[in-house]
Amino acid sequence: MKSSRLTVAPATAQKLARLGLVEPMDLVLHLPLRYEDETRITAIADAPYQHSVQIEGEVRQCEVRRQPRKQLRVLLADASGAVWLRFLHFYPSQEKLCAVGQRLRAVGEVRRGFQGDEMVHPKIHAVGDNDVLPEAMTPVYPTVQGLNQSTLRRLIGQALALEDLSDTLPAALRAALALPDFADAVHTLHHPPPDCAQQALALRRLPAWQRLKFDELLAQQLAMRILYRQRRHGGSPRLCGDGRLRQALLAQLPFALTAAQQRVLAEIDADLASPHPMRRLLQGDVGSGKTVVAALAALTAIEAGYQAALMAPTELLAEQHYLKLRDWLTPLGLTVAWTSGSQKKSERQAARAAMASGAAQLTVGTHALFQDDIDFARLGLAIVDEQHRFGVGQRLALSGKGGEPHQLMMSATPIPRTLAMSYYADLDVSVIDELPPGRTPIVTKLINAARRGEVMGAVAHAVAQGRQAYWVCPLIEESETLQLQTAVDTHVELQAALPGVAVGLVHGRMKSADKAAVMAAFSRNEVQLLVATTVIEVGVDVPNASLMVIEHAERMGLAQLHQLRGRVGRGAAESRCVLLFEAPLSDLAKARLKVMYDTTDGFEIARQDLQLRGPGEFLGARQSGAPMLRFADPEADQPLLDVARNWATRLLAEHPDAVDAHLRRWLSGKEQFLRA
Ligand code: ADP
Ligand code: MG
Numbered sequence: 257m258k259s260s261r262l263t264v265a266p267a268t269a270q271k272l273a274r275l276g277l278v279e280p281m282d283l284v285l286h287l288p289l290r291y292e293d294e295t296r297i298t299a300i301a302d303a304p305y306q307h308s309v310q311i312e313g314e315v316r317q318c319e320v321r322r323q324p325r326k327q328l329r330v331l332l333a334d335a336s337g338a339v340w341l342r343f344l345h346f347y348p349s350q351e352k353l354c355a356v357g358q359r360l361r362a363v364g365e366v367r368r369g370f371q372g373d374e375m376v377h378p379k380i381h382a383v384g385d386n387d388v389l390p391e392a393m394t395p396v397y398p399t400v401q402g403l404n405q406s407t408l409r410r411l412i413g414q415a416l417a418l419e420d421l422s423d424t425l426p427a428a429l430r431a432a433l434a435l436p437d438f439a440d441a442v443h444t445l446h447h448p449p450p451d452c453a454q455q456a457l458a459l460r461r462l463p464a465w466q467r468l469k470f471d472e473l474l475a476q477q478l479a480m481r482i483l484y485r486q487r488r489h490g491g492s493p494r495l496c497g498d499g500r501l502r503q504a505l506l507a508q509l510p511f512a513l514t515a516a517q518q519r520v521l522a523e524i525d526a527d528l529a530s531p532h533p534m535r536r537l538l539q540g541d542v543g544s545g546k547t548v549v550a551a552l553a554a555l556t557a558i559e560a561g562y563q564a565a566l567m568a569p570t571e572l573l574a575e576q577h578y579l580k581l582r583d584w585l586t587p588l589g590l591t592v593a594w595t596s597g598s599q600k601k602s603e604r605q606a607a608r609a610a611m612a613s614g615a616a617q618l619t620v621g622t623h624a625l626f627q628d629d630i631d632f633a634r635l636g637l638a639i640v641d642e643q644h645r646f647g648v649g650q651r652l653a654l655s656g657k658g659g660e661p662h663q664l665m666m667s668a669t670p671i672p673r674t675l676a677m678s679y680y681a682d683l684d685v686s687v688i689d690e691l692p693p694g695r696t697p698i699v700t701k702l703i704n705a706a707r708r709g710e711v712m713g714a715v716a717h718a719v720a721q722g723r724q725a726y727w728v729c730p731l732i733e734e735s736e737t738l739q740l741q742t743a744v745d746t747h748v749e750l751q752a753a754l755p756g757v758a759v760g761l762v763h764g765r766m767k768s769a770d771k772a773a774v775m776a777a778f779s780r781n782e783v784q785l786l787v788a789t790t791v792i793e794v795g796v797d798v799p800n801a802s803l804m805v806i807e808h809a810e811r812m813g814l815a816q817l818h819q820l821r822g823r824v825g826r827g828a829a830e831s832r833c834v835l836l837f838e839a840p841l842s843d844l845a846k847a848r849l850k851v852m853y854d855t856t857d858g859f860e861i862a863r864q865d866l867q868l869r870g871p872g873e874f875l876g877a878r879q880s881g882a883p884m885l886r887f888a889d890p891e892a893d894q895p896l897l898d899v900a901r902n903w904a905t906r907l908l909a910e911h912p913d914a915v916d917a918h919l920r921r922w923l924s925g926k927e928q929f930l931r932a
Pocket of ligand 2: 546547641
């Protein structure tokens with residue numbers, strides 16, 4: 257704790273830090289999980305079973321039993337009746353506290369025991385003569401081992417008393433909000449009055465909850481808006497091309513751009529031509545053709561005399577991009593460099609030299625490309641594929657390299673509108689909302705793994721017809737080694753089961769040259785069945801592959817399944833995706849597989865996924881580095897999010913001091929986010 261007003265022992269501070277509590281304001285915002293009602297005494301005879309109650313009485317008996325195991329048994333009686341208090345672990349001090357004749361208060365749940373009604377491990381304390389009942393409910397906080405409730409309560413109580421809780425919102429606007437003041441809201445949530453409905457508290461429906469959610473959403477909107485504004489003030493090169501290279505590429509492609517591709521390109525062009533850094537998210541479902549858009553954007557940067565870089569989340573995907581872009585750009589007289597973590601030092605040095613000298617107009621690599629110190633002669637545009645894998649942190653880190661390059665982020669995981677509005681509000685968004693013509697929809701089948709043999713038959717049949725297939729091995733989260741082993745075993749098994757079919761294997765641990773060789777053989781149809789781990793999840797593009805088999809589909813996330821399924825359905829042939837599952841399925845697993853069966857629309861899948869999983873997981877939120885939402889849920893609290901957005905606009909325009917105060921409170925210790 258940095259505050260001079262609140263002193264905390266170092267050992268305690270460490271435990272608090274494990275709860276994410278670093279600043280005193282963090283303590284203020286550390287809200288209870290639940291409450292215990294110690295504001296009233298229930299007569300023992302009236303105590304309902306299985307509800308936490310507080311009783312008060314006199315100790316009539318106190319005994320330590322050794323059978324069946326050591327325990328302390330205390331008979332507590334009031335005018336209405338008696339109940340046994342039973343402790344399986346106890347200290348001598350507790351035994352002393354429970355001396356016969358002592359008046360005690362006990363909080364716990366009464367239940368039926370062998371020797372009559374009992375409370376197991378109640379919270380007890382001795383009652384003095386002028387002991388008054390508390391007026392508010394007792395908070396129970398989320399905690400970690402070694403940090404007890406009473407310490408937390410004391411520290412939070414001190415923080416509440418010492419911190420400045422004055423309202424950050426101007427009075428004029430507060431009236432319109434019709435929500436309690438900040439100070440009232442936090443006091444209520446830490447110490448709600450007993451008449452406050454537990455239900456509403458638990459469901460976070462109380463006005464006090466609404467106020468905190470609103471403040472949090474407002475802080476997020478303000479932060480995003482400020483980031484956006486900072487960017488509009490930043491300087492970037494104006495990238496205006498003469499269209500020479502673009503036309504050459506378009507002339508060489510076997511297809512024409514879809515209307516949607518043309519539209520998003522125009523949006524990107526307008527950004528590139530402006531003197532401020534572009535931060536544009538390009539969304540388009542799997543197979544919608546984002547790569548060619550990226551290539552054309554890169555060509556504009558190159559035409560303008562700058563370099564471009566493309567980064568991808570996995571080495572396999574980066575490599576696929578590299579091969580495709582090299583094929584596209586080399587005929588135009590351009591040099592494409594490739595850099596990866598696993599390449600030879602000499603190769604990497606050569607690639608870096610080409611980037612630093614400007615000899616390479618385009619560089620492709622994994623995101624490690626941007627994490628090391630890398631010099632570009634004139635980087636004008638950075639493209640990040642599959643952005644959903646990258647957090648805001650990385651999004652910002654990029655801006656430091658080579659001045660302020662324009663950034664294009666591409667994602668096939670569509671972000672539902674509410675999430676885009678909250679988490680990605682600092683970005684501009686373009687959407688490719690149509691697939692290239694001539695695609696046949698993918699048919700999805702859910703098949704019990706017991707029928708795996710039939711599925712192998714289907715693979716043989718597809719191959720006999722000149723088609724190709726993928727066989728994806730299960731995700732084994734506990735162990736990467738186990739996952740590899742499974743892939744290797746499956747490869748051997750399928751080779752044996754499918755004589756005459758060339759079966760390839762690709763996984764994350766292979767040397768990148770070997771991986772590339774297998775992928776190239778698959779592209780040329782020298783390998784007809786590709787056994788793979790989930791490394792092929794994103795980006796891999798072999799249009800002749802029309803069958804996708806995914807084992808243990810129930811273990812995978814919907815976004816992942818959608819990505820995997822998107823590897824087929826890229827050509828004119830009818831494509832199928834077989835989701836093999838291991839019975840019995842949990843209800844959630846059933847619901848998720850049903851979503852995959854019902855639709856191939858990425859937006860719909862994302863929406864359902866969000867409903868099934870909640871926004872935190874959906875975004876891989878913890879790593880994202882953005883000020884995370886602890887209280888609000890942009891989906892459930894959408895009306896509040898809309899209000900917060902409007903308020904953000906007004907505050908920025910009319911009350912800059914309030915903006916400062918609000919962000920200081922809500923981003924305490926995280927302001928570097930705004931300066932980054
Ligand atoms: P994604 O958006 O999933 O990254 P890709 O860029 O890999 O999709 O494109 C999928 C496939 O569609 C590729 O084979 C690509 O060459 C092809 N493609 C892209 N645009 C068009 C188009 N306008 N018409 C036909 N095929 C296209
Ligand atoms: Mg792609």
